Structures are given as structure tokens and as C-alpha cells.
Amino acid sequence: MSGGSARRGSRRRGFGALVGAVSLSLLAVGCGAQDPSSVSESANTVSYWLWDSDQLPGYQKCATGFEKQNPGLRVDITQIGWTEYWTKLTASMIAGTEPDVFTDHITKFAQFIDLDMLAPLDELPATRGIEDSDYQPGLAASWVGQDGHRYGSPKDWDTVAMFYNEKMAKAAGISAETLNSLAWNPSDGGTFEKAIARLTIDSKGRRGDEPGFDKNDVTTYGLATNDAGESDGQTQWSAFTGSAGWNYTDKKAWGTHYNYDQKKFRSTIDWYFGLAEKGYLAPFQDYSRSNGPDVQVGAGRAATALHGSWMNKTFHSMKGVDIATALTPVGPSGKRATMMNGLADSLTKRAGNKPAAQKWVAYLASDACQTVVGKQGVVFPATPAGTEVAIAAYAKKGIDVTAFTRPVADRTTFTFPITDYAADVQALMRPAMQDVYANGRPVETLTRANTQINLILSQAG
Known part of the structure; x- marks a missing residue:
């Protein structure tokens, strides 16, 4: 070295x-x-x-x-x-x-x-x-x-896929074939956003794609998430940034700088957390360590959740809920993407x-x-x-x-970012991402965190 x-x-x-x-x-x-x-x-x-x-x-x-x-x-x-x-x-x-x-x-x-x-x-x-x-x-x-x-x-x-409540999908008129062929983009959300909107229901039974839907009085969200995703967004936004063609760092392993300031990342994050503003994604306040996506789906509070394969047993053990899984959606790159983590x-x-x-x-x-x-x-x-x-x-x-x-068979996976100072990267990105999700801060604020991170990484040279 x-x-x-x-x-x-x-x-x-x-x-x-x-x-x-x-x-x-x-x-x-x-x-x-x-x-x-x-x-x-x-x-x-x-x-x-x-x-x-x-x-x-x-x-x-x-x-x-x-x-x-x-x-x-x-x-x-x-x-x-x-x-x-x-x-x-x-x-x-x-x-x-x-x-x-x-x-x-x-x-x-x-x-x-x-x-x-x-x-x-x-x-x-x-x-x-x-x-x-x-x-x-x-x-x-x-x-x-x-x-x-x-x-x-x-x-x-492990990899990430979309767990969903089969009964809720059927009631919304969304088939398994449809859920496995969804696509998204940061402009209008594509068929993925349409499906998530359809699965969202307010207290008066109006769906997210129907007239009069009240985004401030939702009983079932189309999508649950697992906090703001910190620095990697493994089970939150990584499948979207990956299918947008974005990479965490300049190298596959041992990168020398992060790319949280790039347009592909910012537009994806802006769209993703924008789903919460529209009422389709469960708000940040709904999440806690005792009330994660699995709990929200199990309680009928959410219809779908992106999560890791290690959660199969948990999701499929839910009483009274029939769970199935679907592939992550195709992104602007024309491909699907899922993080593959190996212990x-x-x-x-x-x-x-x-x-x-x-x-x-x-x-x-x-x-x-x-x-x-x-x-x-x-x-x-x-x-x-x-x-x-x-x-x-x-x-x-x-x-x-x-x-x-x-x-894995299709080779549409990518790995965790591997760099020095991973703990510092996470410490800086955690509050920055939470601010975007919980407080509606503009994604441009992530540029400051990215600058700080890259300054720290420059010490490893």
C-alpha cells in the first residue's frame, strides 16, 4: 500500500x-x-x-x-x-x-x-x-x-426483491405477471409508481390513482421502507439507483471517492422519497426498529416492501397474510438491478x-x-x-x-461499496438522508455530505 x-x-x-x-x-x-x-x-x-x-x-x-x-x-x-x-x-x-x-x-x-x-x-x-x-x-x-x-x-x-401482500394485489387488480414486469423512471415513476399508487388506500377507501384520494389520511401505503437508507440504501433505494446506472464510487472495489453528488443519484432519491410526499410511501415517522417494513406489511399498513432474502422466513411466517415476491423494477438503464451482499x-x-x-x-x-x-x-x-x-x-x-x-443468474447484481472509512461515510450520510426523507430537504444538500466524505477518503491516499 x-x-x-x-x-x-x-x-x-x-x-x-x-x-x-x-x-x-x-x-x-x-x-x-x-x-x-x-x-x-x-x-x-x-x-x-x-x-x-x-x-x-x-x-x-x-x-x-x-x-x-x-x-x-x-x-x-x-x-x-x-x-x-x-x-x-x-x-x-x-x-x-x-x-x-x-x-x-x-x-x-x-x-x-x-x-x-x-x-x-x-x-x-x-x-x-x-x-x-x-x-x-x-x-x-x-x-x-x-x-x-x-x-x-x-x-x-443475499439479494433484494419486492415482498407483497397477494390479497391486496389481487384486490387492486394487479397480477403477479404485472408486478414482475414493472419499470420506473425519475420523471413520472413509470408503471412501478402507478402500481404503488394503485395499492395505496386512504381512510375512505379511495386508491392513490383515484379522484379525491387524501394523501394525508392513508390507511394502507403502497410501499413500506426501512428508514432512509443511510449510505448504501440496500433495502430502500439501491435497486433504483443501481437500475438508473449509478455507481457508489469511482471503482468497483476500494473506490477513492463517492458519487452522491451526481445527477443520476439525486434525481432517483428525489423521486423515491417524493413517493412519501404523494402519500404512496410510508412516512419516515412510521418507521422504527420495532416497526420495520415486515411489521407494516404484516399489519396491513403497507402492501409491498423491498427487502433482503434473509427476510423470507419472517415474511412468509406472517399469520393471515399470503406473501409473494417480485423482481425489482427495470430502471432508466433498461435493466434491473439488485444489491448482492456476501458475508x-x-x-x-x-x-x-x-x-x-x-x-x-x-x-x-x-x-x-x-x-x-x-x-x-x-x-x-x-x-x-x-x-x-x-x-x-x-x-x-x-x-x-x-x-x-x-x-444472480442474469448477472444484474452489484456489490456494497467497498472503501476505507465506511463507518465515517455512514455517519455522514445517515442524518443527510434522513433529512431528505423526514424533513423534505432538497437532494442538493447531499452534495455537502459527499464533499465531506471525499475529503475524508483523500486521507487514505
């Missing part, structure tokens, strides 16, 4: 501030049922952290398989909810009590690399054989740092038993584990074999996941 010492020094100063913030937040978080700060008492035990409780049973089965394959070794799994996961993980790294292996996110690993907390997998005997071709396209490549080393072993992937397992540099830990990482990335995880029907494992098993498991439950898998 060019300018390595200068870059590392500036970011370590930022981490010093993070230490204080983490210490304060831990006082508020308190202790859960499990103590994630505990370290392996046995040299033959590998500690592993993950955040998804729905995936825990599958990985417990993987641990059993691993232990049978490696007599004398044991895997100790700790599950911590997403809200607390990153705070406790960072705190454990500060205290030197971090797990040997943990589930990593693409927006987080750059910071951990820079803090010298991750072991390069390509330098270790058990994990150096990881090849891009072993996994769904693009998953393995995303976990290679700027230094050319691999810091994550592909674990699973990975990372090995910490100070792992107590590194030979055992790297064996566990390799096992997690193998078909032996990924097909076991796939059988749970919760996520799509990273290997093609694991994905096929997951599709079959969903089908057995009566869940059609085509809207999530087709974009």
Missing part, C-alpha cells in the same frame, strides 16, 4: 476515539445471556461468533460435523444480535478477548484490516486454497484487501489456536458445511451446491425464491 504508515496512523487516531465510544456504549448495552468476552479456556477450542439467531442451528450442526472430522477439537459458538454485535466485537478486540473466528460484513472488514486484527487467509495452509470459482460470482473477490491478501472466506449471500468468516490474528481456527474457517467455506446450512432454508450459502440445497429447502416450505436467485 502506498503511504501505508501515514494512512495507518491517521486511522489509529480515529480508532482511539472509537475506544471511548465503545466503552460508553458497553455501559448502556450491559450483559446478555451469554458472555461474549469470554475466551476459550482450552487450547483445543475454537471460539466463533455470529449474529443471526436463525442461522445458529445450522452452524451448530456444522460444528458437530467439524468435531467429528477433527477429533480433539471443539467449536464454541456465541450468537449476539446485530444491534450489539459490532460494539461487543470491537470492544473485545480492544480488550484482547476477541473470538478466534467471526462472521464479518463487507462494510466492516476494511477497518479491521487497517487495525491489523485479521489474519490473511491466503498465507495459511488450511485456507490458502480458496478460489473465486468455488463460489457464486463476485463473492470471494470482495474479500481481498488493497494489499492483495484475502481476509474473508465466503459464507453466504464471510474472518480469522483474528491473535487466535489462540490458529491451526485449529483456520481449519474451522476452511470447513465453514466447504460444501460439507454449506449444504448443511442450506438445508435450514434461512440463507443462500456461498457455494453453488449450498445455494441449490437452500432453494430446495425453501421450495419444500412452499416459498418461491426466484425473485432473489434470478438476478
